[in-house]
Amino acid sequence: xxxxxxxxxxxxxxxxxxxxxxxxxxxxxxxxxxxxxxxxxxxxxxxxxxxxxxxxxxxxxxxxxxxxxxxxxxxxxxxxxxxxxxxxxxxxxxxxxxxxxxxxxxxxxxxxxxxxxxxxxxxxxxxxxxxxxxxxxxxxxxxxxxxxxxxxxxxxxxxxxxxxxxxxxxxxxxxxxxxxxxxxxxxxxxxxxxxxxxxxxxxxxxxxxxxxxxxxxxxxxxxxxxxxxxxxxxxxxxxxxxxxxxxxxxxxxxxxxxxxxxxxxxxxxxxxxxxxxxxxxxxxxxxxxxxxxxxxxxxxxxxxxxxxxxxxxxxxxxxxxxxxxxxxxxxxxxxxxxxxxxxxxxxxxxxxxxxxxxxxxxxxxxxxxxxxxxxxxxxxxxxxxxxxxxxxxxxxxxxxxxxxxxxxxxxxxxxxxxxxxxxxxxxxxxxxxxxxxxxxxxxxxxx
Numbered sequence: 001x002x003x004x005x006x007x008x009x010x011x012x013x014x015x016x017x018x019x020x021x022x023x024x025x026x027x028x029x030x031x032x033x034x035x036x037x038x039x040x041x042x043x044x045x046x047x048x049x050x051x052x053x054x055x056x057x058x059x060x061x062x063x064x065x066x067x068x069x070x071x072x073x074x075x076x077x078x079x080x081x082x083x084x085x086x087x088x089x090x091x092x093x094x095x096x097x098x099x100x101x102x103x104x105x106x107x108x109x110x111x112x113x114x115x116x117x118x119x120x121x122x123x124x125x126x127x128x129x130x131x132x133x134x135x136x137x138x139x140x141x142x143x144x145x146x147x148x149x150x151x152x153x154x155x156x157x158x159x160x161x162x163x164x165x166x167x168x169x170x171x172x173x174x175x176x177x178x179x180x181x182x183x184x185x186x187x188x189x190x191x192x193x194x195x196x197x198x199x200x201x202x203x204x205x206x207x208x209x210x211x212x213x214x215x216x217x218x219x220x221x222x223x224x225x226x227x228x229x230x231x232x233x234x235x236x237x238x239x240x241x242x243x244x245x246x247x248x249x250x251x252x253x254x255x256x257x258x259x260x261x262x263x264x265x266x267x268x269x270x271x272x273x274x275x276x277x278x279x280x281x282x283x284x285x286x287x288x289x290x291x292x293x294x295x296x297x298x299x300x301x302x303x304x305x306x307x308x309x310x311x312x313x314x315x316x317x318x319x320x321x322x323x324x325x326x327x328x329x330x331x332x333x334x335x336x337x338x339x340x341x342x343x344x345x346x347x348x349x350x351x352x353x354x355x356x357x358x359x360x361x362x363x364x365x366x367x368x369x370x371x372x373x374x375x376x377x378x379x380x381x382x383x384x385x386x387x388x389x390x391x392x393x394x395x396x397x398x399x400x401x402x403x404x405x406x407x408x409x410x411x412x413x414x415x416x417x418x419x420x421x422x423x424x425x426x427x428x429x430x431x432x433x434x435x436x437x438x439x440x441x442x443x444x445x446x447x
Contacts, residue, residue, distance in 0.1 A: 013143065013150050019200045020142040020151055023089070026193035027135050030093055032166035033189035034128045037100070038065050038248075039170030040182040041117050043266050046252040048174075049114055052376075054256070057114065059249045059372015063365035064118050068126040070361045076130055085138035088130055090197045096127040097190030100183045107180030120183070127190075141203040164274035168267045171252075175263030223344075223352050229401070230343055230352075233292070233336065234359055236398045240299060241363035243390035244329065246371035247273065247306075247322070250387070254380040258313050268319055276323035280330020287331050291339040292401045298328040299395035303388040310384030 014021035042058050050057040079088060103120045106112055143151045173182045224231045251269050255261045287294055305324040309317055344352045375383055 022196040026196045028162040029189040029193040031162035033186040035163040035166030036170040040174045043171040055375020056372045059368040062368035065125045066364040069129040088134045092127040092131040093194035099123045100187035104183035167270035171263030171266035240394040242367045243387045245364045246367045272319040273322040273326040276326025277330040280327035284331035284334030291335045296399035302328040303391040307388035310381040
């Protein structure tokens with residue numbers, strides 16, 4: 001019996017392309033670090049640092065951690081277009097590493113003030129807001145043309161896994177070694193990422209002169225104005241996100257006040273949510289039905305999953321419900337990003353997805369602050385019921401849009417026949433999954 005050795009092209013991309021493998025590993029380290037820091041500090045605030053106003057403290061942290069990706073989107077776009085990508089990636093990782101190391105030294109030498117943790121979270125989130133889109137943009141500078149699709153899919157699929165790993169470790173490290181060790185671990189990850197990127201050589205790329213404008217000179221207002229059906233879908237998901245993204249505030253509050261658990265419980269709940277989202281991302285394309293009908297059912301199922309822990313307290317009950325809610329988010333992300341790929345004209349896609357990310361991402365800090373404030377006046381179980389109730393109108397509105405879906409599809413084909421050939425090329429492509437964003441649990445495909 002003889003065996004045939006695999007050709008270089010058959011081996012995994014990260015093994016046969018060391019440059020891409022090094023940068024990809026840097027992304028895994030930075031994303032795991034920022035997620036570990038967010039979950040760990042959120043638990044530190046609720047369990048150790050704050051006696052009164054724990055809900056607002058946790059909500060403010062999540063708002064601070066997600067605001068840079070939304071507020072700095074135009075600045076990031078210009079920087080990525082005009083500055084060498086290796087310089088952006090290396091500087092972002094190095095700065096985050098320096099800040100995390102300084103925070104660790106502060107925590108080990110004296111009591112760490114809460115504002116210092118907020119400031120560090122803001123800097124790390126800002127660095128990550130530059131790092132992630134820059135890495136995605138730089139893929140053609142790291143791989144051959146025939147490997148671009150593989151590299152992009154590999155990069156997107158590993159973001160959720162890195163975030164899941166960081167979420168698992170965050171609260172556990174705080175319980176066992178303190179917030180100083182948490183910051184030190186993040187610093188080690190960031191510095192390692194910066195060193196990996198320093199040793200990589202990027203292919204030359206021509207920078208764009210105006211990265212902030214949508215392709216073709218069309219404004220984002222005009223793009224959405226010509227897509228009323230898509231605009232209504234985005235409104236539905238914007239409303240839903242106000243309630244779904246608050247789960248990151250509810251988890252530590254529920255763990256502390258209802259389950260009387262520790263960091264291990266937080267890790268279990270975060271893992272349940274993350275695994276559910278990953279499974280939904282991989283199975284979403286196989287769920288039957290038109291996107292709006294499927295989305296309405298998923299929002300309704302998510303409402304039931306979030307309501308049950310508000311009625312029945314239990315660690316496994318909450319973990320199971322979070323897994324179901326995460327699955328719904330994953331399915332919605334896949335189905336609707338694929339729908340938008342088909343409906344939005346090719347020339348407008350870059351501008352449309354930019355505004356989609358901004359609109360959906362903007363709800364995260366708002367929802368975090370609202371539910372954080374409410375968490376100081378309402379029980380965690382009541383917050384679960386509020387989340388569920390808030391999803392019901394969004395599910396109903398999305399279901400009502402289902403009757404217009406077929407008619408709109410025909411109108412789109414007539415109005416944008418020039419893009420038909422290009423769009424058909426996207427119909428069976430796997431859609432990018434929301435998980436490569438600040439928060440993978442953003443419905444509608446936002447990052």
